[in-house]
Amino acid sequence: MTTGLVISAPGSGVGKTTLTLALARAYRDRGLKVQCFKSGPDYIDPAFHATATGRASINLDSWAMPRALIDALAARGTDADFVLAEGAMGLFDGAPAVGVCGTGATADIAEMMGWPVLLVLDPSGQAQTAAAIAAGLRGFRAGVRIAGVVLNRVASARHEDVVRRALEGIGMAVLGALPRRAAIALPERHLGLVQAGEQPEVDSLIAEAARFVTAHVDLEAVLQSAAEIGSPLPHSSGAATPPPGQRIALARDAAFSFVYPHMLEGWRSAGAEILPFSPLADEGPDGSADVCWLPGGYPELHAGRLAANLRFQRAVRAFAETRPVHGECGGYMVLGAALTDADGERHAMTGLLGLETSFAQRRLHLGYRLAELAAPMPGYHSGARLRGHEFHYTSIVAQPDASLAVVRDATGAVVAETGSRRGHATGTFFHLIAEDR
Incomplete structure (x- = not known):
């Protein structure tokens, strides 16, 4: 059985890519076959995904691609054990006007595929407000289901406890909390991350990120929060x-x-x-x-x-x-x-x-x-x-x-x-x- 999950956040720079890479490698190390996708037009992240999983990562884009093409590309994940789709920008951020079958927002792909969303929240400078943000995202679009939250850059054990209590108070599952740590940050360039092929140390960075996340995230709970993926759809000539x-x-x-x-x-x-x-x-x-x-x-x-x-x-x-x-x-x-x-x-x-x-x-x-x-x-x-x-x-x-x-x-x-x-x-x-x- 293949299951799927979307990694998203309220905005950019929260840690989606690092968490996606770490989870992908952690599950691969457990013997699972992991397939990554990237929502939107970003072309740098998929190369990092491929390094983490050993499988090519593919873009899924609701603004530019017809639904037949999205379905055909997404179907490649059905021979894997676990699908991780990394979002772009914030969960509902996209073009100001609808394209072929959406605005290019991560939420479009989550709803089309029926994949629940694992939110990455950075509660720096916040406490209960983190729960308010999560609640707002959960209620913004009926067809998008939030599976739970991973907190990133938590300041202390006390900070984590306060934020956890607030999220649990609104019925939001907290599946992990990552303390602040700069050692696994990936270098950046003006168009985004430096490409995977330019970093000889990228594999060791991903391995270290996987160890870090394994120590602070409930990997079994993340797996259980994912949704089952059905049989592959027939390839459409329109794709x-x-x-x-x-x-x-x-x-x-x-x-x-x-x-x-x-x-x-x-x-x-x-x-x-x-x-x-x-x-x-x-x-x-x-x-x-x-x-x-x-x-x-x-x-x-x-x-x-x-x-x-x-x-x-x-x-x-x-x-x-x-x-x-x-x-x-x-x-x-x-x-x-x-x-x-x-x-x-x-x-x-x-x-x-x-x-x-x-x-x-x-x-x-x-x-x-x-x-x-x-x-x-x-x-x-x-x-x-x-x-x-x-x-x-x-x-x-x-x-x-x-x-x-x-x-x-x-x-x-x-x-x-x-x-x-x-x-x-x-x-x-x-x-x-x-x-x-």
Whole structure:
């Protein structure tokens, strides 16, 4: 029997990721097969989940994904013993307007899947008010069930006792209480956590977090609070992700590390072959590929090296003479003319597009995007509507080429980050999640 649980909180920075990783590893150490999911568009947390469980973690997004796709992706957890879905932001936080089947809030996924919510509460500077917050969350939406609470960053035994009594007074189960401890904190970067692959010590950090949580959380009670997951739903043809080509040359290294796992799985399940190459190793796309895809990542941290790797640059330009090349966010920047790093140094990129970006002039671009293509891009025809997410701190210095799409945010307002097209090259600032059908 597979059971499922959502880890959520009143807001960000409360400790959802650390608790999710610790629980996942603790149950894995007990011999359970654990499947993690991530609610929303965050792409960094799933890599940590995979390190904790040994299984790929998948995003579930009610704003961008049709229900058929969510069901198909969630069904992969039915061969596990325990499903843990980590929420984003606060439990009910999402886009200001409904998307495909929700706002992108964690509560949407909890209600759709019937998974109870384990709340992480940080009662720092609080006592009985922590119970008031829990009570408010419990009563806010009828279809979302709160299974219990884990307290995080508790100041003392007396503090824990006061908060426990208040929560128990409203009938809220307290399944654990974690004292303050900084040793298991994970390092952060401007887009969130530093990626799992960049931290050689990440496995030991997760192991230590698991030991810490095991000592302070009732693991059996957490398991008992989860809900049974039914039989897998049949895969819907509406859930398929069309590949951009039959043989896909995919940039894949520390500078191009972000692709949603469900995208790659969709491409492979449709029969496409993925041919990875490393621009940082001065490699170019496989000559037998019929499309080249440069995903996002952190090219600004490697801009000097990418500018110096002339074999890579020549190979991508030669590829684009006859076949499509597409870049997302960081990949789009590398397809542009130049990228200025945080220190103000300008680095020449491939020049397939005229885009110039600067990290010296930081500007936050964040949110869901709905794009209507003005021209074809790999895998999609002109007029197709694509849903994705944009998150970077880049200023657009120049975007002179023809617009790839009319792009709107979640409120329907048109944004300036239209993407570009020139010849066989296309690029977008948003990361594609699903087609809007």
